[in-house]
Amino acid sequence: MLTRIKDLATKLAPRLIEIRRHIHSHPELSGQEYQTAAFVAGVLSSSGLRVQEGVGKVGVVGELHTISKDEHFLAIRTDMDALPIQECTGLEYASRKEGMMHACGHDVHTTVGLGTAMVLSQIAEEIGGNIRFLFQSAEEIAQGAGWMVKDGAMENVSAILGVHVFPSIPAGSIGVRYGALTAAADDLEIVIIGESGHGARPHEAIDAIWIAAQVITALQQAISRTQNPLRPVVLSIGKINGGRAPNVISDKVQLWGTVRSLHPETRAQLPNWIDKIVASVCNSYGARYQVNYRQGVPSVQNDYTLTQLLQSAAEEAWSSDRVQVLPEPSLGAEDFSVYLEHVPGSMFRLGVGYPDRIINYPLHHPEFEVDESAIVTGVVTMAYAAYKYWAKD
Known part of the structure; x- marks a missing residue:
């Protein structure tokens, strides 16, 4: 099954890059991702998923139903919003909107989510359970996850997986972290x-x-x-x-x-x-x-068993040399943690750094870029982990 997943993802690579560049060129700020959501819904529908729009205000839910009699879902969450930053990359497909940029990689996250849905939809008859894809609004203002939960996105979900790009890890590799991945972030006046x-x-x-x-x-x-x-x-x-x-x-x-x-x-x-x-x-x-x-x-606290699942899926797909067990958490924040108040889950770091560059600009930088070869790495890792999750019994 791993070989088939890798073959499907590789064949989809040109389309996935096209999708990512479209999203990158048309960024939308938190809570305003209407065009992005419509685009996502269209891709999911064309892949045969059941689609519900307007979940969590601007979010999209896509469900892949299999022949399993288990009514529970494994959720896969990605976020869609951009930042109020003027892009300075000079890329051909740079942001067309003044003062807005996908400087945190959410365009890649959305593409990985769509690619995973596209791959898994082609092997649905061989997956042992249902998958629910959550395309979330407003992560940058830490509101979207709560909106999604309030609208029922986590009903009948047994576990959740997520991904976030990481420019300090080279493309082709991923990072996993047991326990605390990010910090709790509180406001003070x-x-x-x-x-x-x-x-x-x-x-x-x-x-x-x-x-x-x-x-x-x-x-x-x-x-x-x-x-x-x-x-x-x-x-x-x-x-x-x-x-x-x-x-x-x-x-x-x-x-x-x-x-x-x-x-x-x-x-x-x-x-x-x-x-x-x-x-x-x-x-x-x-x-x-x-x-x-x-x-x-709150802090993202990765579940041990699900982190093991991600690590084993990545090591089988890419070899242990391309999987880093991260020794330290980040003091950045992620509202993926809101979902973890309801079910166990784990988020992995997707390396997007250019291996041959001296400088890979950090997240939230106006010159932040990603090595697009990482998209297939993310899709294969996520899709294979989802397959293994339902094959665990």
């Missing part, structure tokens, strides 16, 4: 409230800007001395707003940031920990404060 005054008489005011600087410093210092260094926390303040004029002491400053962590126990105590530090600084200087902590998506 801190408001410092002081008292306004003349810039020449700071002692008569409560300087919210100066106190905000102390808060930022205190948070960063406290991480290194109060958090377990084996359970990393990254807190980054990315936006500050405050002040009215150069010679006026500011009475209000707003800070916005992101908080990343890997361990659920650490994450659970972070809101209280941040509040105590902010309170300590503000109380020392007579300021008031507000801390608004919003939990975002």
Whole structure:
């Protein structure tokens, strides 16, 4: 069966590259992937899958039904949205939309999902169970997975697989990771409230800007001395707003940031920990404060058995030399984790780096490119893993 899957994927390669370039040229931002969704639905329908559009607002679900009497599905999830980045690659098929670019590889993810559906539809009579393909909107704003779940995309699903490109791994290889793959990502807003005054008489005011600087410093210092260094926390303040004029002491400053962590126990105590530090600084200087902590998506925790499945499928398809067991997680976030709150799953890293290039630009870079030979690698790995999943009994 592996040979047949590889042959089918290889024959489809020109069409898959065509699909990827079409999607790349026509990027759409999170929650606005209407043309992409229609295109995906058309490809799935032409491959004989049952298609439902408008799932999770803009998402698409395609179901491949087999002769199995088991009503459960193995889900395969890919995402479709682009980023608000001006593309600078100079490619012939570069983005045709000003200020939008597939700089995170979701065009490749969508193509791998479609290619997997196209391959498996041709061997449906030999697959031991049903497959549900989830083409998700709005991953970049960490909303799409929740929308999909709310609309019933995970009903009767027993497990889920996902893929994400990785430019630091050369095309033709993949990476698997046992346990934590990505971090939980939470949003933080801190408001410092002081008292306004003349810039020449700071002692008569409560300087919210100066106190905000102390808060930022205190948070960063406290991480290194109060958090377990084996359970990393990254807190980054990315936006500050405050002040009215150069010679006026500011009475209000707003800070916005992101908080990343890997361990659920650490994450659970972070809101209280941040509040105590902010309170300590503000109380020392007579300021008031507000801390608004919003939990975002949790950490992707790959299931051991399903990660083994992906590793064995890839090693059988490409040899163990082309499969990396990743030693470290990423502190990036992925709303694939939302699905894992419902069923076990695993996401693998698809190498898309050019082996002969000194520099492969990172994700979210305006010059990010992928080696398109990786598409077949992704399709074969995913399709064979799906086949093996239902052959496990």
